[in-house]
Amino acid sequence: MSIRHALLALLSEGPKYGLQLREEFEARTGEVWPLNVGQVYQTLQRLERDGLVESDDDAEPGPQKGFRITTTGAGELTGWLHxxxxxxxxxxxxxxxxxxxxxxxxxxxxxxxxxxxxxxxVELMQQWTRLKEEAGNDLALTLAVDAELFRLDSVVRWLDTADGRLKRAALAPPPSSPATPQIRRRSGVRR
Amino acid sequence: MTSVLELRQVSKTYRDGADEVHALREVDLSVEAGKMVAVMGPSGSGKSTLLTIAGALETPTAGEVSVAGLAFAGMSREDRSRLRRRAIGYVFQDFNLLPGLTAAENVALPLELDGRSRRKAGAAALDALRQLDLGDRADRFPDQLSGGERQRVAIARAVVGDRRLLLADEPTGALDSTNGEAVMRLLLDSCRRGLAAMVVTHDAQLASWADRVVFIRDGRIVDGTAARPGPDSLLTEQPAR
Known part of the structure; x- marks a missing residue:
């Protein structure tokens, strides 16, 4: 999760204070990704250093200091999204x-x-599904939970496939002819 | 808590020429009122056989099965049919609606077969359809309904009357994920109103709606999840990314 770009996205809606950015970040991500205030200010300082946001020069650092996105920041956000x-x-x-x-x-x-x-x-998926059941009309939370469920579902599918493949291989062991080292390296499979 | 479905040491063996095929081996399983149990396993693991035996559609080679406290063993064919009609509802992947009957007539059919008057069965069917937000589809024929609506009609047919046990075989297999989720929510709502449900599936997302998931391999129940945990730990333990 890029906090940097999430903050740029929030600022593209208009100028905001640091504390407000933290609250809106958590609300938009269904509070699945909690964020501490230190992370918010550190990221905002870096964004300002890189010319992607501007702050109220005369305001003291703290929750009431306002930030707005620059033209360069808006370009960076569009590039990241695509x-x-x-x-x-x-x-x-x-x-x-x-x-x-x-x-x-x-x-x-x-x-x-x-x-x-x-x-x-599957136990983890049951917990996420329970969370979705209780999410009601919270769209951000539902989308975040869906993403996690699809990720975990792909793990179960891989385990099921591995299970079946190993069972078939045990019944009729294939002749040993490993792929070339080049193909193995490219696929990330190591012996 | 009261068990609606009880299977004790249930085995099922088929003859395939000279060979014996063990579809189920000494299965113990119970499902309480108000709870949903998912049975997860690959094709050929025995999960559909388990469902048909639990629904009295097939008899086990050994072991005992009871629904709502009534043991299948020793029951006459007529009594078993009556138990199937009154106490057990079925939901299948391909809906199994009769194409020549309207949604309301499909839902009313098991009640009429059980001897209720057409008027009383029709009223109960309409009530079941309304509970699933299908009141305005009561007069439509299956081919005039979307896939999600057809499965909701099939759920209404499965829960209408005084059903105690709901059996579902890959109930969302023919639906997209949004409609599949809606169907699972409805099945869970039916459980929360007091039915016991057993859902067989190979789909982990579907199984994760259940209170408990048991895993079946080669006809045996090999493992199961603990009682369905709450989601609180997910919220407090997730690190910021």
């Missing part, structure tokens, strides 16, 4: 690593490992 985040490189996912390790350990049932993680993720 730039996809870096999803090309697979993250070093701890769960994936655990399953890949478990596959090769002789005394470990990899399906038990998969199930342990599946149960944990």
């Amino acid at each position: 730039t996809p985040p870096d999803l090309a490189s697979p993250p070093r996912d701890e769960l994936v690593i655990k399953i890949l390790v478990a596959v090769h350990l002789p005394d470990v049932d990899v399906h038990d490992v998969v199930q342990t993680h599946r149960r944990y993720v």
Whole structure:
């Protein structure tokens, strides 16, 4: 989550005070991402240093100091909104690593490992769904919870797929012909 | 709390030529009034067999099943049919509405089959449809309804009358995620009014609406989540990003 760009987005609606920015940030993200006042002021100072926002010169630093977005800041915001985040490189996912390790350990049932993680993720999803149930008409909270549920759902789907693939591989082991090192490096899979 | 559905050591074995296929193995499961249990498992894990046995649509090879305190074993065919009509409601992925009947007639049908007068069954059906915000769709035929509306009609048909147990097989499988969520909210509302529900699915988002999730693999229940936790910990433990 880019606090920097979220603050620029709030300031694009008009000048605001620091405390007001914090409250509006939390409300817009369904209070799923709490923010402390120190983070807000530190980010605002950096934005001012970079010429993306301006402040009331004569006001004392504190909750009543006002900020407004500059033309450069508005350009930065538009550019950020239309730039996809870096999803090309697979993250070093701890769960994936655990399953890949478990596959090769002789005394470990990899399906038990998969199930342990599946149960944990589904329990988390139950908590998020409960939160959505209670969210009522809070659109920001509902959208934030949906995002988390879809992310966790993809983890369960990967675990289900891994489970099935491992079961089939155990019944009919494929001939050992690993992909070339170049392909493995590109996909982020390491032996 | 009272269990509406009880399965004790339930097994189901099919013959496939000379082979025996164990669809279910010694399953213990209970669902209390007011609660929803989701059964999660991959295709072929036995979850649909579990649902059909719980709904008295199939008999187990071994073990005991009871609904609302009435054991299926030893029950005559007629008594079992009556129990199915009166106490158990079914929701399927493909809705299973009769195309030649209106929404209200589809909902009223199980009550009429159970001997209620057409007038009383019609009034109860309309009431059930209104509870699901479908009062103005009562006279429409299934092909005049959207997918989400058809599934809501199927839910009305499943809960109408004095049903105690709701059984659902991938009830949101044919719907987009928004309509699927609306259907799950309605099923949960029905539970909160006192029904017990068992939903079988391979979909984690769907299962996460349940109070408890049990996992089935190769005909056995292998694991389950704890009672549905509250969301408070999520709000206090989330770090700022």
